[in-house]
Amino acid sequence: MARATAAQGFSWRQFRVMLRVIMRGEQHLDSTGMGIGGDEGSTRRGFWGGLGSGVRKVAMGFLFLLLAAMFFMMGFMMGETGTTPYVAFSLCAVCLVGLTVLTGLYQAVNVLYFVRDLGYYLTLPISATTVMWAKLAHFLGVSLLGDLIILPVGLGCLLAVGAAPGAWVVMTLAFVLCAVAVNLALVIICVPIMRFSRLAHDKDRFSRVFGALVIVFALAIGVGSQFAFQGDGLASLASGSERLLAGGVPAVAMGVLCPPSLFARTAIEGDALGAAGALLAMLASVAVYALVLSAVARRWYFEGVQALQGAGGKRGRRVEGAELAQATRTRGALAANLSRDWKTMARVPVFFNQFVLSSLLMPLYFVVIMVASGVVGVSQASDAGIEPMAVLGMARELTALLTFDSPALAWCAVGVLVFGLFLGFSSYSFTMGVSRDGEDFFFMRGLPMDWSAYLASKFVVPFALSTVPMLLLIVAALVVLGVPAAAGLYLVGIYLGATVSLGLLSLGLGALFPRLTWDNEAQLVKGGGATLMVFAGLIVGAVVMALPALALLGGALWEVLAVPVALCLALAIFVAECGVLVWWVLGPCARSLSRRER
Amino acid sequence: MIRIDHVSKSYDGGATNAVRDLTLEIQSGEIFGLLGPNGAGKSTLLNMLAGVLAPSSGVIELDGVNVAADPLAAKRNLCYVSDSPDHLLRLKGHEFLRFIADVYEVPDAVRGPRIAELAREYGMEGELDNQIQSYSHGMRQKMMIMGALLPDPAIWILDEPMTGLDPKASWLLKQSMRRHADAGKTVLFSTHVLDVAEKVVDRVGVIAHGELLFVGTVDEMREHFRMGGSLEEMFLELTSDNSPLVGEAE
Numbered sequence: 001m002a003r004a005t006a007a008q009g010f011s012w013r014q015f016r017v018m019l020r021v022i023m024r025g026e027q028h029l030d031s032t033g034m035g036i037g038g039d040e041g042s043t044r045r046g047f048w049g050g051l052g053s054g055v056r057k058v059a060m061g062f063l064f065l066l067l068a069a070m071f072f073m074m075g076f077m078m079g080e081t082g083t084t085p086y087v088a089f090s091l092c093a094v095c096l097v098g099l100t101v102l103t104g105l106y107q108a109v110n111v112l113y114f115v116r117d118l119g120y121y122l123t124l125p126i127s128a129t130t131v132m133w134a135k136l137a138h139f140l141g142v143s144l145l146g147d148l149i150i151l152p153v154g155l156g157c158l159l160a161v162g163a164a165p166g167a168w169v170v171m172t173l174a175f176v177l178c179a180v181a182v183n184l185a186l187v188i189i190c191v192p193i194m195r196f197s198r199l200a201h202d203k204d205r206f207s208r209v210f211g212a213l214v215i216v217f218a219l220a221i222g223v224g225s226q227f228a229f230q231g232d233g234l235a236s237l238a239s240g241s242e243r244l245l246a247g248g249v250p251a252v253a254m255g256v257l258c259p260p261s262l263f264a265r266t267a268i269e270g271d272a273l274g275a276a277g278a279l280l281a282m283l284a285s286v287a288v289y290a291l292v293l294s295a296v297a298r299r300w301y302f303e304g305v306q307a308l309q310g311a312g313g314k315r316g317r318r319v320e321g322a323e324l325a326q327a328t329r330t331r332g333a334l335a336a337n338l339s340r341d342w343k344t345m346a347r348v349p350v351f352f353n354q355f356v357l358s359s360l361l362m363p364l365y366f367v368v369i370m371v372a373s374g375v376v377g378v379s380q381a382s383d384a385g386i387e388p389m390a391v392l393g394m395a396r397e398l399t400a401l402l403t404f405d406s407p408a409l410a411w412c413a414v415g416v417l418v419f420g421l422f423l424g425f426s427s428y429s430f431t432m433g434v435s436r437d438g439e440d441f442f443f444m445r446g447l448p449m450d451w452s453a454y455l456a457s458k459f460v461v462p463f464a465l466s467t468v469p470m471l472l473l474i475v476a477a478l479v480v481l482g483v484p485a486a487a488g489l490y491l492v493g494i495y496l497g498a499t500v501s502l503g504l505l506s507l508g509l510g511a512l513f514p515r516l517t518w519d520n521e522a523q524l525v526k527g528g529g530a531t532l533m534v535f536a537g538l539i540v541g542a543v544v545m546a547l548p549a550l551a552l553l554g555g556a557l558w559e560v561l562a563v564p565v566a567l568c569l570a571l572a573i574f575v576a577e578c579g580v581l582v583w584w585v586l587g588p589c590a591r592s593l594s595r596r597e598r
Numbered sequence: 599m600i601r602i603d604h605v606s607k608s609y610d611g612g613a614t615n616a617v618r619d620l621t622l623e624i625q626s627g628e629i630f631g632l633l634g635p636n637g638a639g640k641s642t643l644l645n646m647l648a649g650v651l652a653p654s655s656g657v658i659e660l661d662g663v664n665v666a667a668d669p670l671a672a673k674r675n676l677c678y679v680s681d682s683p684d685h686l687l688r689l690k691g692h693e694f695l696r697f698i699a700d701v702y703e704v705p706d707a708v709r710g711p712r713i714a715e716l717a718r719e720y721g722m723e724g725e726l727d728n729q730i731q732s733y734s735h736g737m738r739q740k741m742m743i744m745g746a747l748l749p750d751p752a753i754w755i756l757d758e759p760m761t762g763l764d765p766k767a768s769w770l771l772k773q774s775m776r777r778h779a780d781a782g783k784t785v786l787f788s789t790h791v792l793d794v795a796e797k798v799v800d801r802v803g804v805i806a807h808g809e810l811l812f813v814g815t816v817d818e819m820r821e822h823f824r825m826g827g828s829l830e831e832m833f834l835e836l837t838s839d840n841s842p843l844v845g846e847a848e
Contacts, residue, residue, distance in 0.1 A: 316727025319692055320717075324726065325710035328696040336700035340689065347688040347729070443685035446648040447701045448673035594669065597651055 010129045010294070018126065018134035059532055064149060072152035072159075079160025083238050086268045088157035089171060090241040092150050093261045096175070097182050097254060099150075102217050104143065104186045106210040111139040112187070112301070113194055113308055114203060116519075128302035129294060136293075140183055147179040167268070170275050174267045177260040177282040184289040185257045191296045194304035201308055204349050211353030215361060259285035333450040337457035344436065345461065350521045351436060355429045359465040362426065363473045370477070396482035404564050409487050410556035413494045413570060417545045417552070420498030424541030426466055428533045430506035431540075433458035434514040434593065435524055441516050442598060451590035459507050459585070467499045490567065494548070497574025501544040504581035506537065511589040517598070544581075548573045600624040600647065600753060600784055605656030607642050607808075612654070616642040618808040620656070624786055624801075626752075629779045631799035632788040635837050639808040640788040641681055644757045647786070648678035660753055661784075674702065676753040677746035683738035683762070687731035691722060691741055694730060695748055702749035709748065716744040720767055736762040743771060754778060756787035760794055772798050792833055806837045 075088050112135050121131050154171050193200055200206050245251055245261060255262050260282035267278035319327060331339065345351045378388040402409045433455075434441065444454075474495060478488040518524055548570040555566020600623070607617040617639045624630045634640045645651040647658055649669040658665045665672040686694050692713070699709040717723045720740045725733065730741055739762045746754065754775065760768050775785045775798060789795050795802060796816055804812040804819075812819060819832055 316690065316725075318724050319727045320714065320723060324692060324714060324717075325706075327692050328699060328709055328713055330704075330706050330709070331696075331700050333700070336697055339693070340686070340697050343693060344686075344688045439682075439684070440686050442650060443680065445650045446645075446673070446678040446680065447698070448670050449701060595652065 009127060010133065011127060014126045014130045015134050015137075018121070018131060019137055022134055022138045068149055068152045071150065072156040075153035075156025075158075076160045077156075078153070078238055079157035083157055084269075085154060085157050085161060085163060085167065085171065086265055087238045087242045089154045089174070089264055089268055090245050091238040092154045092175060093178055093245065093254070093258065093264060094241040095150050095153075096147055096179060097258050097261075100143075100147070100179075100182045100186060101257065103214055104183060105190055106207075106214070107143065108139060108183070108187045108190045109194060109200065109206070111135050112190070113305060118305060122302075122305060128305070129298050132297045132301045133294075136187060139187075140180060143183050144176065144179050148175075151175045166272070166275075170267055170279065173279055174260065174264055174282060177279070177286055178258050178264070181260050181282075181286050181289055182258045184286065184293055188289065188293050188296055191293075191300050191304060195300040195307060203308075204347075207349035208352060211349055212357055215353055215358050259289070333453035334456055334460075337450075337454050338460055341433075341436075341457050341461055344440075348521050350525055354525045355432070355462065356465060359426065359429065359462070360469060362466065363469040366470075366473060392480075399481045399483045399487075402483055402487040404486065404490075404567060405562075407556040407563055409490065410552045410563055410566055412487075412491060413567065414549060414552050414556065416491055416494045417498055417549050420495065420502060421538065421541040421545060423466070423470075423499060424502060424537035424539075425534055427502050427506040427537035427540060428530070429462040429466060430459065430503045431510035431533055431537070432524055433462065433507050434511045435516060435518075436521075438516055438518055438521075441514070441593075441596075445594075445596070449594075451593045452586040454593070455507065455511060455585055455590050458511075459503060463500070463503055467496075467503070470499075471495065490571070493571055494574065497548070497571065497578060498541075498545055501574060501577045501581055502537075502541050504578065504585050505540050505544050508581065508585045508589045509540065511585070512592055514596070516596075544577060547577075599626045599659075599661055600630075600786060601657075601659040602643075602647075603657045603659075605643075605646065605653045605658060607639075607646060607651060608654045615654075615808050617646070617653075620805075620808070620810050622803060622810060622813060624784055626661075626784050627779055627782045628800045629775055629785040629787075629798055631795040631802045632786065632805060633790075633792065633795060633802055633833055634788070634805035638805045638837070640805055641757055642808075643805070644678070644755050644786070644788060645680075647755050648676065648680075649673050650678075675751050676755055677749060677751050679742050679746045679754075679756045679759050681757040681761070683735065683742045685730075685742065687738075688729055690729050691717075691726035691733075694741060695726075695745060698745040698748055702751070704749050712748055712750075713744075716747060719770055720744055734762075736764055736767070739763055740767055743767075747774060753784045754786070756785070758789060759787055760789060760791055768794075804833065804836050811836055 078088055079085070112132060115135075118131075122128075151172065154175065155168060158167055158171060199209065245254055245264070263278040263281045263285075266274050267282065268275070270278060345355055378391065381388060381391045402412060437444070471492065475488075475492065478491065483491070515524065524530060551561065551566050551569040551573060554561040554569075555563040561569065602620055602622040605617060605620050606615050608615045620639075620643065632640050632643070642651065646653050647660070647665070649665050649672060652666060660672045661675055663672045663675060686697070689697065695713050695716075696709075699713070704712070714723075717726055720743070722737065722740055722744065725737060730738055733741065739759075743756075743759060743763075746756070756775075759771060763771065772794070775787070779785050779800070799816070801813065801815055802819065803810055812822075814822065819836075
């Protein structure tokens with residue numbers, strides 16, 4: 001049966017029908033939040049729903065343009081400092097291939113295999129090759145839109161060197177062909193993997209592994225960019241990319257993953273005839289990959305889909321007798337809710353990656369930056385003939401001045417608030433607390449739930465994951481720097497006040513306006529809505545930190561308050577804020593949940 | 599006892615009613631079957647009884663407790679199986695049952711033996727350590743029923759409880775319902791499976807377009823409408839567009 005279906009050829013008519021259906025929206029089983037599509041599955045109806053969707057699209061368009069403008073300026077500056085357009089293009093190509101390899105494989109798997117509707121498509125008289133190409137066309141379209149954000153680096157460089165309009169067209173075409181080729185290459189790799197890999201058949205494990213890789217990679221880019229964007233870092237990166245394409249194993253890898261990149265130098269630096277020839281060669285290489293993919297898909301796509309159907313997770317043991325009694329012993333309402341929430345979060349790959357792994361890696365991110373900065377600082381001090389311990393001694397002499405009548409302590413507290421504001425980016429793990437339950441929430445509405453305990457559990461888990469590791473890091477830094485105990489405790493108090501109030505306000509807002517109707521977990525953490533929510537965390541942070549910050553600045557900057565008074569007032573404001581917010585979350589917000597309907 | 603007094607529910611601000619001015623009393627010691635076609639308002643009514651939905655108007659009392667005024671006390675006195683068993687799918691079977699037992703505050707001395715007994719009865723002993731998402735539809739339904747029966751409250755409200763159950767589990771559930779009612783407690787369930795309703799219920803209610811068209815025993819229904827056919831034939835007749843009850847209800 002499988003072979004019979006696989007033997008059917010490509011049908012242009014069926015392709016168009018399938019593509020139309022797919023573009024209307026599919027139900028994805030995306031578990032990491034990295035896949036494409038399925039984001040509009042539960043859009044709200046009516047005027048406000050339409051307005052919200054419109055605002056989200058405008059905001060996302062604005063964000064895209066902002067980033068594109070930033071990359072364009074980066075390319076322009078590179079061109080101004082002598083980087084050639086081909087070198088800038090090399091950087092674009094390497095970034096494109098790097099990012100696509102890391103995220104594209106999962107995206108391809110998600111689009112081609114982890115689709116709830118796929119089982120239904122397979123019952124229809126449509127060939128597997130046609131289904132795959134229809135899905136792939138949609139995937140390529142959406143991927144290309146995202147990939148285009150890198151292109152302005154090269155275009156900016158072209159503007160800086162005053163290139164002719166033809167050069168702009170050539171570079172754009174070359175980039176698009178590179179993007180298509182690398183995505184095709186990934187799918188060629190992905191089809192046999194999905195046919196034969198047991199890991200890929202366990203969606204949760206596969207999602208978790210790839211999600212973890214992407215997050216680690218994203219953090220590594222973040223850490224690397226701290227150093228790369230200093231001095232001539234970007235120009236160095238660009239010339240490094242050019243060397244990568246020049247020869248050796250990396251060039252072969254680039255050539256395999258993105259064959260058009262082999263012809264890029266001729267296309268961009270050659271004369272008109274050479275550029276046209278190079279573009280044709282690029283096009284031919286893309287056509288070859290398309291043919292290879294068709295052959296691979298005809299052989300293995302349908303079998304891969306079949307292998308995926310019914311592939312289950314790990315089976316448990318038989319639990320009975322004393323072990324069962326132990327496993328089901330009595331807990332309080334808070335513990336019961338905590339356990340349920342934690343298990344759900346840890347077992348759903350998208351929640352694990354977004355809320356657990358990234359929270360735990362965040363302190364590591366700061367540790368790496370601090371250590372690397374320390375190493376650089378010590379190295380520079382050594383070059384200047386200063387002993388490393390002497391540097392630490394000087395720092396400790398400075399921190400010894402942090403007393404309660406010193407404006408320096410107030411400025412440090414302001415610094416803690418700025419850091420707390422930065423943590424607002426991660427406050428969406430509180431905001432999403434209730435939304436994470438989705439339809440399960442309405443099941444619990446039928447139970448005699450203690451909604452205050454429910455919300456308390458929704459606070460404890462993200463607080464323990466995001467705030468506590470960072471708190472330990474701060475305490476360690478304070479100890480190493482020799483900050484006096486009282487001042488250190490004060491700063492810790494300010495940090496706790498900022499993070500607790502930020503978390504409580506975010507949680508309460510999430511409880512009052514939860515998003516409970518979604519088709520898969522990834523809809524919560526991807527797309528425009530989720531991105532806007534991350535930025536909204538900054539506003540929430542600004543709201544809770546405004547008054548304490550004003551009090552601190554009143555003592556340190558404007559000198560309208562004595563410094564000790566300003567310090568005490570800031571802390572008192574946080575205590576009051578936290579008190580009010582605890583009452584608000586456990587009272588009105590919990591009552592709102594107990595009455596919430598679909 | 600369940601008392602429903604002039605209850606209506608609208609999802610669109612009163613333009614249309616999913617349940618319209620419905621009044622009904624279900625006595626303790628009774629199994630009451632709610633029959634109706636798709637979209638008749640059965641699930642809306644049961645959701646209101648379970649406190650998941652608030653009535654737009656009217657009063658619901660469960661054993662004398664007003665659901666709107668004291669939802670927590672009312673819920674402690676009932677268990678509810680909804681029409682979908684896809685809940686808390688990432689929990690393992692025993693974790694789900696523990697959560698339910700914790701929420702209902704079932705004491706240790708009761709929950710351990712009861713979970714073991716329910717697992718044995720419903721053939722789920724070997725599945726308790728697996729996540730519910732790995733269960734088949736029928737196994738998920740069994741788990742939801744086990745969760746509902748675990749706290750053993752006075753009132754059972756079950757929305758299409760037999761859907762997906764194998765014959766043994768279905769028979770077990772019917773036996774449990776009978777025992778529960780015979781112990782002086784209340785069972786209200788909705789179903790499409792008319793044969794089940796005919797064999798299990800003490801009284802039936804026929805609902806269509808949000809209105810209760812008939813309440814009584816199956817024999818009363820036959821006598822009232824002088825129909826000699828099966829419950830299925832009567833049901834089709836009563837819920838059709840030219841139902842003899844539509845005029846009476848108005």
